[in-house]
Amino acid sequence: MLTRAEALPLLKKNLRTENLIKHSFAVEAILEDMARKLGEDPQLWGLTGLLHDLDYDFTKNDPEKHSQITVKVLSDLLPLEAINAITAHNYQYTAQIPQTYLDKSLIAADAVSGLIIAAALVMPSKKLADVTPKTLQTKFKDKSFAAGCNRKRIELCEDMELELQTFLELSLNSLKRISDSLGL
Numbered sequence: 001m002l003t004r005a006e007a008l009p010l011l012k013k014n015l016r017t018e019n020l021i022k023h024s025f026a027v028e029a030i031l032e033d034m035a036r037k038l039g040e041d042p043q044l045w046g047l048t049g050l051l052h053d054l055d056y057d058f059t060k061n062d063p064e065k066h067s068q069i070t071v072k073v074l075s076d077l078l079p080l081e082a083i084n085a086i087t088a089h090n091y092q093y094t095a096q097i098p099q100t101y102l103d104k105s106l107i108a109a110d111a112v113s114g115l116i117i118a119a120a121l122v123m124p125s126k127k128l129a130d131v132t133p134k135t136l137q138t139k140f141k142d143k144s145f146a147a148g149c150n151r152k153r154i155e156l157c158e159d160m161e162l163e164l165q166t167f168l169e170l171s172l173n174s175l176k177r178i179s180d181s182l183g184l
Contacts (some may be wrong), residue, residue, distance in 0.1 A: 111153035
């Protein structure tokens with residue numbers, strides 16, 4: 001299996017915008033903490049999150065191809081469980097139905113990272129340190145806030161027997177842990 005040190009140059013070679021790289025770091029952190037909470041492999045889950053959007057710059061205008069290039073690049077570098085999760089995070093186009101905890105966690109982490117970052121950016125300080133779980137719950141309920149954030153994808157956390165509040169707090173703490181890397 002690929003190591004994180006080997007994955008970083010691959011990530012930076014394929015993702016050209018700093019925000020996409022930061023998004024990848026955010027999803028990685030959430031998945032690592034989800035893995036620990038669920039008794040899974042944090043290294044495998046983290047790498048899955050880190051590399052899940054590897055082809056986004058090439059497929060952003062062609063969403064039905066999103067994840068296909070990533071899967072080709074990573075097929076010999078990551079276990080099948082990770083490859084399936086990366087494919088399933090674009091299930092509406094790939095027909096790979098999310099089934100495992102990793103599949104569903106990737107989808108939920110992908111969505112919640114955007115909500116949390118948006119919540120930080122509306123704080124006067126623009127810092128994650130000022131976002132509280134209560135603030136995040138309020139922002140989640142406000143459908144006009146970060147309107148592009150699919151709340152149904154976040155609610156997949158409940159398929160892993162995690163209450164929404166618990167998942168939001170875990171995800172917020174994950175991003176606070178790497179706030180320097182995110183510039184927040």
